[in-house]
Amino acid sequence: MRLINKLLGRRDDRAPYSFFGGISPPAHKTRSLRSRLMPTPIPELLLLPLSQNREADAIPVVNVGERVLKFQLLAEPGEPQGTALHAPTSGRISSISMAPVTIESSSPRLCMHLQTDGVDAAIDVEAEADYRALGHLQLLEKIELAGICGLGGAGFATARKLSLSINQGVDLLIINAAECEPYISADEALLRERAVDVVSGADILQSISLAKRCVIAIAEDKEDAIETLVAALKTSSIELITLASKYPAGGEKQIIQAVSGMQTPSNQHPPSIGVLVHNVGTAYAVYRAVVCGEPCISRITTLTGAPLQTPKNFETLIGTPVSFLFDLCGIDSAIHTGSIVGGSLMGIKLLNLDVPVLKTSNCLIAMSASEFPAAAPELACIRCGYCATACPARLLPQQLYAFSRSQNHQQIEDHGLFDCIECGACAYVCPSSIPLVQYYRTSKQEIRQLQASQQQSLRWQTRFQQHQYRIKLQQEQIQHHKPVSIDMDSIDKQADSEETGQQATSEIPKASFSRELAQQEIADAVARVRARKSGVIASSNNNENGS
């Protein structure tokens, strides 16, 4: 029947909305959904990284040793992409120092160490009963002050994303509740218990972005959440769309394709086609920020995995150490082999359990050998093409792999390496167990490095040519015995360009007190430079390599 509809070009109403490719790995979600959403006790020490995403650190506004209260502003964003940081509970700032944080890898970042006092004393927050009375820019300001960033994954500042999309104009706002990656159930737990608040949050986001249409998109297998959402949406103009439950339905590009049928153009953001996507967790944080007046100090995090005795979803304070949460769930360290932050397909392995929960940490998985067996040995690619069937970006992973191995950068870029969203669907289906995504990451890095070094050598080449040109000009002036007017700027430039390689130029600024002496010195320097013309080229190459 579906085939007939497809042939006739009709849309089958029963068919869930879908996108290219995708995989259906075992979900492993029921385990953590057995219990209700729970708040955590307050840990003794909270680690608050000054940056929750890849952007620059926020600027602290409190001093070390100062006592802070819950909801108090600790650091304000240093740049538009940054997010503000608030105290999740009351306590004393014991230090601001480097600590390991899992943002892209487990590299140390600047963190505030908050020694909690257990009192949980809060500053007064201003609740806003009727948010509809506020203008959309006022709402936007509230979100910016609340320090909300995308709670689904990349952690892009929500206020920034909204203001960019306001400028471009948005027709469709999608609230992403697909949560397609195995093990993660935070959004489902949230919707199951607080769907009404999420719907208010979505409503606020719609009124800020001025979108004509707002859609909540959820995977069709989340029946409980769909039930509560349907009830919550009864009086709302927001639509509910069920998506095919396959991975990566929750990818921004994929959810846009599934909901609207449009594709985000390569190298552009969704607002360029009039679409804006926000995570359902972000919508809830927006509700809390606007209606309750509370800044973003907690998030819902799934704790799951076979070594945990009571896997569940926690409403976790930002900055809680991972080890504290694992202990709360009763971890069986005998079978605990490792930990992941994020889902099992795109998550990052934790090397250190003292890292804090970030605004983007939606899931913490304790791995066991039975669920996460050691990687099978990598076999040869037989070009079976399963990966191409699974790829949601419609790439040819088998070709990319071949070009990645042969370091054929031209071909690999022609085949769309930079359109790869690194979802890992290809590696999941690979019968030869090739870690394809690792190959693509390596190639991306290689190409970026190559481009950077090419740009740098171009810069050095230009500077060298300018340097030669200046020498030529000065020489002409000397030969014609014209009175030379020394342009200090040009000398500075010359010094600047030679500072890394040549010591001769250090004499020039010294001579500046006497015009004649300066002329003499320049003439000498020029003669020296002329004598070593070929040497200069060599040294310039050395500079390029050295810097």
Next chain:
Amino acid sequence: MLLVIAACIPGVACSTWYFGIGVLINIVLAASMAIALEACALKLRGKELRVHLADNSALVTAVLFAIALPPGSAWWLLAIGIFFAIVIVKHSFGGLGQNLFNPAMCGYLLLLLSFPLDMTYWHIPNGGVLGGDNFTVLSLAGFGQSITASLPIFNHSQIPLQETIDGLTMATPLIEFEMGASSALLAARDAGVSLFSRSSETAWELINIAYLIGGLFLLYKKIISWHIPVSIIATITVISTLFYAPASFAIYGTPYLHLFGSATMIGAFFIATDPVSAATTSRGKIFYGIIIGLVIYSIRVWGSYPDSIAIAVLFGNFCAPALDYFCRPRIYGHGSKPKHKVQSEPES
């Protein structure tokens, strides 16, 4: 890979039923030599044997190669072919996944070019259907004759070709068309050949149906995609229907003969679908199948080689990289331009 071999079982069983134990001897000899050669090649290349032998790719190559060879081929013939296939075509190009051409078909073609007589002599114990009915191919005497033919060490004097050669038991009925021996075939048809009489025409019909069943099993298990077999079979059907005329039946054959009276099914489902040397994009696979179908038909009808699958597949292998380059799917977010949209004025 083991599923591919499993899918060959009905076809191999049918062949054995008609052509005797020689089919199985071919497979056993080829498989053991292939595994030994694969192990040597892996050892020389410094690969871990246990991991890389377990992929069973050498076994699949050996089975497909052995099926293509006449039953009861001499061991040295198999050895030359399998050495060329495994060591030269596969490992010297960089091993599994790196070979440009289908190893089994390269081995077959080398033998066809070097030993044309041995490669077109299909040994059937006791001369098949016409030679009398002293014993059948599956009787003990039939086994004995097949083993002697395969391992001429035991009996240096080969069975002279002219004594047992038999038009009806040659490789495929199509060869008889090539050789102008269609009268025997037509006579057999007129006589109303029954299903289990060992005539080559019904034999090949049944063998093809058996391979078709195996191929459908592979499709069902999603080991192969539908693109290549469907496009090959469709191309052959279309072009043979186009040229079909009852008057020139003896030259062009019937569509039915092209599909079931030859090695079409095994070629379409088992040989052309070798993923390593075939096109890998969906559209590329369709063009790849069309090219192979056209070449198969052209060589059969206008060419001078009796078996066209091997040559057609190698021809397709040559085209595959170019097809893949030109048939890349449109990547997400490329192509269609973003729709024009109305800028909404932000409120102040």
